[in-house]
Amino acid sequence: MTGTMVADVAPDAPALRAERRERALAAMERDGIDVLILGREANARYVAGVPRLWTAGSRPFTPGCVLVASTGDIHLLTTWDEGVPSDIPHDHLYGITFNPMNMVEVLRGVSGAATAARVGTDSLTPMFAQLLPMAFPAAEFVDGESAMRRARRCKTDAEVEEIRASVVLVERCLAAAVSELAVGVAERNVTAAFMQEMARSGVTTPSSQDVAWITSRERPWQRGDGATPVSEGDLVVLSGGVIRGGYSGEVARTVAVGGGSADFLARSAELRAALLAACVPGAASSGLLDVYERFGAPPPPVPVARGLGLGFDLPIIAADLPETAANDRLDPGTVFALTGYLWEHGVGAAMTVDPVVMTDRGPELLTEERA
């Protein structure tokens, strides 16, 4: 199996790019947005289809990609043309800059900048809130993230296949992590095995980096410093994710080292099955939270379901967002990581994360291991 890069850095497939760009333009039209300025890497990737250098952690807003409604033109922040498709011409590429005034000059060069009435961004910083009006003097600045979320929420078939390929890789990396897992091995060495397998397979970018942790028998949610050696009987969570071709795949399993905790793990399997059964097409997403209530288990501090796709994606179903869950529907075409979490004092925790695509017929697991 290989990743997406082989020996050349290539843009995303033409059909995928075209379909995504069309959706983004349709969402812009519906919101009356003339120019969309994207800072979030996943939004830029969605529109431009260009792999750029990955770094970890959130980034403050900077104009990384500009989409013009009237022409469909894309302007992209990249100092070179590697991985840039021919539909983004050289004169639409702009280089890395540390000088905000140079960025303003670039934006002034976007066709229609002087007259654009509505300019959308996907988030903002105080600095760019001050600077953008210098490039778009006639514009009102509006929410462009909502438009992108609508475009991205339900996946195209091609996108589902991209996510599926990412999930297959995660499973392969988790298998490598399981092989490493043994009494006396530190958590971080298990994480290291996951990362090594990922890179060997052609993908060098994880979606999360806390792959393996020994669950606590004393606290419902606690990860150690990674240096603790695994002991007989520990319940160890293996939770991995990769970003392959921009798309995230995520899977988690829990292993009882040396066996044991059979009843507890059986209950975790029941919870997982109940969560999957609650994935009814068109049903309220709050049904997922109800499953925890029925089980008499508090939901985890992390979302019970969250979108998989390019980066931040809907739905986000969490105990702290009850209204959102009540109003959200599990629409066919949504893809999400479904999280089962149980903890018992003196035993530890069991976590399952299953990547699921909603279809008209029900949930379909994207893992190869269907059990």
Next chain:
Amino acid sequence: MPAGLMERVAPASVPSTVDVGAMRADRIAKVRANMADQGLDALVLLGNTNVVYATGATWPLGDPGRANFEQPVAVVLADDEWPHLFTPVPDSIDGCGLPADHVHPAVYLDLDEGARSFNRRLAELLPPGGSVGVDEWTFAMARECAWLRSSGRIRDGGKVISKSKVIKTPDEIAGIREALRITEQAIAVVEKSLASGVRQIDLTATFLRAVFEAGADANTLDPIWQVMPPTMEDGPWTTHGDLACPLLTTERELQRGDVLWVDTSITHRGFHSDFGRTWIVGDEPTARQEAQFDRWQEIMTAVLAVTRSGAAYADLTAAARSVTHGHTPWMSHFYLGHGLGIDAAEMPFVGSDLGQAFDDSHRLEAGMVLVLEPLVWDDGAAGYRAEEVVLITDDGWEPMTDYHYDPFGRTR
């Protein structure tokens, strides 16, 4: 000279371990002083590294897309010595000592309900009519959080953090040194594996395995092992006609004699590292390549000779150019030097496109950690690039690492 430039490797002023409590207290005092300067009653911070700095909480940084929903948020109040932390990862506070009543469940600021709930909780903390600075915001916040425009306009809270973090405390310097040490331990393993037929991704696989085993919390830069073309013309088109670098790692197989420019960064307990060297695959450098390295050392030596507290950034750029007859010996889309610590690249930026006037008017200060990254491009035979990390002191600088330059300079 190798083993030479960076031989004084243990600044006596740096403790061997980080006192997290003292570090947090130092930081929050600086942050509150800078808030007072700007007339801010509260700071709301969303940026991952800003939250790490203000609270001392750490967690393994994820993909930037994932970071938008798994986003700890910090609130710093002018009259409170403890910051508040809203976090989806409750164990991120382990070791940072925040009182329990300052730790709150996650807020989802990308969603209207999340922003509304944050707004309610913030109202309980903020003085009525208080002035709030923020580093960035979502449109859900713009809809739900009236305090965003509490003083008629949105106030920049990010600047408070950039200003506070630029001078490192002894504990922070110890933390950065540990991140550098972990990185170099892994790099040494990668260096041993370097051979013809190995793919670039294999170097990444070896690096990731070794760096996590060595104790890294997260890898923070998709590692760069760029094969440099002999001439610039053989590389990709660029917007500025200068070198294309860094280019992404692929499954490309390395060949004997390939010139690799290496660049990596990780985090450990909230501190970033940076590493840069030039390697040659399966071969010794030619005389011409050794000459490139000699020239690079001349540039580095000239720059370090003027590097001290009080030096204008322009003193360093002029020193570098004095060796190259006025030509700019660093990547024009980056800089001659950048700060390091809480972020992989932070203030100060020396020799960037902020321009000559900026470099003339800004000065180094003791306690800054500076990564110097000059390069020598020798069209027809690629070039040499490496990075050195130094601590700025009152009378000069101290090295932060002592990693060797192999395979360069070994014959002398």
